[in-house]
Amino acid sequence: MTLLHHRADGPASAPPLLLGPSLGTSYALWDAVAPELSPTHRVIRWDLPGHGGSPAGLLSPKATVADLAGLVLTLADSLGIERFAYAGVSLGGAVGLHLAVHHPDRVTSLAAICSSAHFGGSAPWEERAERVRREGLAGLADAADARWFTTGFTVPRLVRDHREADPASYAACCDALAAFDLRDLLDRITAPTLLVAGRADPATPPAHLREIADAVPSAALVEIPGASHLAPAERPEAVLTALRAHLGGDGRRGMAVRREVLGDAHVDRAQARQTAFTARFQDFITRYAWGEIWTDPTLSRRERSMITLTALVAHGHHEELAMHVRAARRNGLTPDEIGAVLLQTAVYCGVPAANAAFAVAQRVLSEKSDADAGTAG
Structure with a gap:
């Protein structure tokens, strides 16, 4: 041919x-x-x-x-x-x-x-x-x-x-x-x-x-x-x-969802750190993870946050876990629901992994509580 x-x-x-x-x-x-x-x-x-x-x-x-x-x-x-x-x-x-x-x-x-x-x-x-x-x-x-x-x-x-x-x-x-x-x-x-x-x-x-x-x-x-x-x-x-x-449809849509879930401050920091070496990876994440997966209506954002937290606990990705605890709050999960997800991980991912995850989540949730207290009144 x-x-x-x-x-x-x-x-x-x-x-x-x-x-x-x-x-x-x-x-x-x-x-x-x-x-x-x-x-x-x-x-x-x-x-x-x-x-x-x-x-x-x-x-x-x-x-x-x-x-x-x-x-x-x-x-x-x-x-x-x-x-x-x-x-x-x-x-x-x-x-x-x-x-x-x-x-x-x-x-x-x-x-x-x-x-x-x-x-x-x-x-x-x-x-x-x-x-x-x-x-x-x-x-x-x-x-x-x-x-x-x-x-x-x-x-x-x-x-x-x-x-x-x-x-x-x-x-x-x-x-x-x-x-x-x-x-x-x-x-x-x-x-x-x-x-x-x-x-x-x-x-x-x-x-x-x-x-x-x-x-x-x-x-x-x-x-x-x-x-x-x-x-x-x-x-x-x-x-x-x-x-x-x-x-750039998927890229624009992905960037919008990425900002909604992770927050403008986080995305702006990631964009500021972007180099020619990392540009393709950042585009891949925005286009594929955020533009296709997170926009799929089959699961709600609340459900996707629960799954993401579990996966991050299982692999010990604590920096990503902290970021997604904050994202889970933006997606509507309460502290009690986040705690229930982490407790579930203790059964299937192991107690030490869940213990480390609770420590990360406690720190993040305390940051939010401190911020709320500081702006009250």
Whole structure:
């Protein structure tokens, strides 16, 4: 089985994020963005057929965006990825729109950047495909800067990728763009959707992204000034900011729950101590422990506090125990209920473990009592 050439960055345990390229480019289009997303996501960048490292011959003449989407799903399957967030530029964004419409069970969130639900009708793309099959890509590559970037800006690596792409594969991608029109199906998209437009983009101007935003329920639209068609290369900071806000649902939710349970003072201290070395671990805890486990409605926070206290006693994690005695009080447990939980641990975790736990809990509960007495009246 021949797969699209791809690159994976980030922890294997992190939520997967697939990044799709624009016609004529390689996954280098994401060079300034992907490394910044990889601490929190398993980032998979892929190359179009005949572009970058992907082999030619994966697409035939008269190919469709559905064919490209099928290649992306085959890649995801080969990597053991069932559900994924997706972001794509231009043709890569069209692939994401197709996936969100026709394979909604696979797409957890969608970002279409400098893209469209249609690309100006079939004639221009059919003409380009015919020209490329006849003349090759040299002429188009010479004019790439004007199509891709604002005046005076360029990325030589991307222009070189354009020049070195396989003409037959490029033309097949043009065929796919010629046949693409999802305007009547956009209201089927249920994944959280972000649209990013470059205000100076002549190929897919902001009106194209606004058309999608108006049709997709609850979609968000961001316009980036000073960006043309390849916004991730020209304005990576702005694209990164938009993607982080869009993709950070579990992180934002987890941080909110973490603060509610542990208190602002504790979380602020943990954040202040965070270093580049510990950043990924802190993100993992916030996203997974607090954003997924503690938000699961199957158990109440009171019940989760009782379980957590028991586990910490069993393993002798006394510093964590003190923190979670305070958390248990925030979650509504009374001192008597905390004492009952610790007494239960004496039976199943051992009397010495429970004895040490009672000492920790007594100290913490006394701190609270002292604070209450000090503020009384």
